[in-house]
Amino acid sequence: MSAPATLDIGALRKVFFPATANEVVALNGIDLEVPAGQFVSIIGSNGSGKSTLLNAVAGTFPVSAGKIVLDGRDVTRQAEHVRSRTIGRVFQDPRAGTAPSMTIEENLAISLLRSKRSSLRRGVTNRRRDVMRAQLARLHMGLEDRLKAGVNKLSGGQRQAMSLLMATIAEPSLLLLDEHTAALDPKVAATIMQLTAAIVAERGLTTLMVTHNMELALRYGDRLIMMHAGRVMLDLDAGQKAALEVGDLIEKFHEVAGEAFAVDRMLLE
């Protein structure tokens, strides 16, 4: 268990397939300071680098240059599984966040173990079952009575709710949400989003949420960041954000994207 952390990203660069014909600059000098407990929404078009940014913070791949400082500690070169002890993640695919052929209680037991080293003691204990039931009850999906059910028997929405619970149950210092409602049908997506907001608010989690959905980005979170071509193009605080509507945001988006396009053309000439 750890307290919400500050996140400092400095001059972060990620180049895929460097020095080949397929070279892609996915992150082109990202500077981002996130105070503890802030909920940041990140929007941007396909290929803008928003998912790459989350994966870089999570440590899925080594970055090309720059720094990632979590809670005052430089984690830039830390292995993914070490960083994962304090970073909670929810992916777009509801199947990604849970182990399908294991039971609900086995999955949750794993998530309860996150911050510590796994021992040769029993994984699913009655004490842990009590914690699981209490947490599952908040989802209002009746899962608290189905602890021994296989996760592959659950619907996409139920699995994503489980993923969210598993990512937050051990109180991570940072929560990364990668379009975690995009693959769900609208009604279920709304439920999961409300649940997310409730959990984040209650625990005061430092959160980065990547989304395609401008309305979600405006409605949730206390800061909005727009990315384009591997850069942060727009950074709005809660006040500025509240004054905007989806239409304004789309306009801003075209402004930003158009400008960047012009800059690219200038560089080419």
Add this chain to the structure above:
Amino acid sequence: MQVIISNALEQGLIYCFMVLGVFLTFRVLDFPDLTVDGSLPLGAAVTGALIVGGHSPLLATAAGVGAGMCAGLVTGFLHLLLKSGESDSTNYGPKLLAGILTMTALYTVNLRVMGRSNIPLLGVETIFEKLGAFLSLTMVGWNLVLVLVALAIVVKYLLDWLLHTEFGLTLLATGDNEQMIRAMGTNTNFTRIVGLAIANGLVALTGSLVAQQQGFADVGMGIGTIVAGLAGVIMGEVIFGMRSISWVLFSVIGGSIVYRFLIAISLRLGIQPTDLKLLTAVLVVVALSIPTVRRKVVRL
């Protein structure tokens, strides 16, 4: 008839440790591990060489198991060297190659350990004779079957216990959803290597017991182990079901016994022993392709 039944049971129970090992790699870790063709004779070779060298059969058996675990470690490390990224858990190429490399290298190791291609273990004290002397029983027929049943149950419950510990859950998740368990802070490189070591230790235990029961260790005795193991796993799952981990461990032991019964029956029917490997391969192909064929037929 009685002799045929007790013989098939003996074989099924001796080989069930190997089948449990194959289950651990193939099903639990999602790692098709070909090391087993080399680690089975490794267990036999180490045990045989030590017994002939005058060591206690108990120590010789334990050393055989230990050697098998080392073989699993080697495959695990080779896989680390050969795989390119962290996120390619469904890329079986490096997994297969790591196993093939260790298996091939083990052929030399086994010949070196034995000093020749075959060690007879006649007229020396084996673990079965030692146990028989301790229990004042002759370790043949049903007495041997009972002892093997006891050993299988002990190993089954040890595995069952392990897979229900905190570490065991991370082991299960490594094969089930590696991305998730990495995101939960588990070093899957470590869990995979430990799993491979345990699995190959079990396979080597079978090798060690086979050598002591049949009275010789032979460098060629591991050929086809992986296919026979798969046959046992699949038959166990199909015939006895897989409702939970505890249950499926029993199923797999059952599958091993059924497979040895089928072999005994085939031999009774006049099939040549040399034809058995082809038959087993066909059996595995049929069992594995049934779901695919059924889907295709339904679509037509």
